[in-house]
Amino acid sequence: MSADSQKRRAAAAALEHVTNGMTLGIGSGSTAKHLVELLGEKVRAGLTVLGIPTSEETRRLATEAGIDLVEPDEMTRIDLVIDGADEVDPDLNLIKGGGGAHLREKIIAAAGQRMIVIADKSKKVAQLGKFPLPVEIERFSWPLTVQAIRKALAENDLKSATLKLRPGARDAGGGVYLTDSNNYIADIQCTRIADPAALDAALRAIPGVIETGLFVGIADLAIFGTDRGVETLGA
Numbered sequence: 001m002s003a004d005s006q007k008r009r010a011a012a013a014a015l016e017h018v019t020n021g022m023t024l025g026i027g028s029g030s031t032a033k034h035l036v037e038l039l040g041e042k043v044r045a046g047l048t049v050l051g052i053p054t055s056e057e058t059r060r061l062a063t064e065a066g067i068d069l070v071e072p073d074e075m076t077r078i079d080l081v082i083d084g085a086d087e088v089d090p091d092l093n094l095i096k097g098g099g100g101a102h103l104r105e106k107i108i109a110a111a112g113q114r115m116i117v118i119a120d121k122s123k124k125v126a127q128l129g130k131f132p133l134p135v136e137i138e139r140f141s142w143p144l145t146v147q148a149i150r151k152a153l154a155e156n157d158l159k160s161a162t163l164k165l166r167p168g169a170r171d172a173g174g175g176v177y178l179t180d181s182n183n184y185i186a187d188i189q190c191t192r193i194a195d196p197a198a199l200d201a202a203l204r205a206i207p208g209v210i211e212t213g214l215f216v217g218i219a220d221l222a223i224f225g226t227d228r229g230v231e232t233l234g235a
């Protein structure tokens with residue numbers, strides 16, 4: 001079975017946790033796309049939910065699928081967030097942001113009462129770090145921020161980590177990827193991240209770093225699609 005079919009399977013299993021009247025944070029990426037399609041089918045069959053999209057792409061897909069959307073305000077209770085991930089470790093720590101959406105995703109996931117991660121089984125890892133860690137950074141004086149990130153990596157036993165500014169066509173000016181919030185992304189190849197919480201804290205302490213793709217202590221349950229069905233981690 002293809003990874004894409006496993007993703008759809010995970011998305012379908014996560015939808016069993018969605019009940020009438022929920023406000024739902026809707027993630028971004030190829031797995032979340034399956035979620036939106038399947039949720040759209042349920043909405044057309046009578047399910048009532050309010051969605052909060054975590055990217056402009058998800059907003060577009062959810063609108064097309066006929067899902068009612070709301071802008072979060074101070075009083076918004078987000079009952080459940082369902083989102084994909086690039087890596088999931090045994091403690092449910094995540095790397096996210098392969099598609100550049102992790103800033104909005106983290107805001108919504110942290111505000112949610114509960115977060116379910118959906119992924120194909122290749123995303124389940126013993127230790128985070130093989131997937132390059134995305135860090136969203138302010139464009140103003142970005143080389144100074146990159147310099148400070150390199151220093152923080154060295155101080156966190158990651159001296160051999162390499163860092164690249166993400167390329168992309170969205171910045172007409174210089175071929176650098178721009179997020180939905182018009183920032184740059186530095187992708188850091190760490191190979192292994194021994195202490196995700198410490199690295200997250202060290203990176204977030206740098207002026208100019210807006211958000212990292214490390215999600216520590218946020219996810220409650222991961223559902224992995226497999227060839228036979230689904231596997232879960234957490235509760």
Ligand SMILES: O=C[C@H](O)[C@H](O)[C@H](O)COP(=O)(O)O
Pocket residue numbers: 027028029030031032083084085086096097098099100101102105
């Ligand atoms: O920025 C993108 C998001 O964090 C995605 O959830 C993550 O990259 C996983 O994406 P996919 O479901 O396409 O593997």
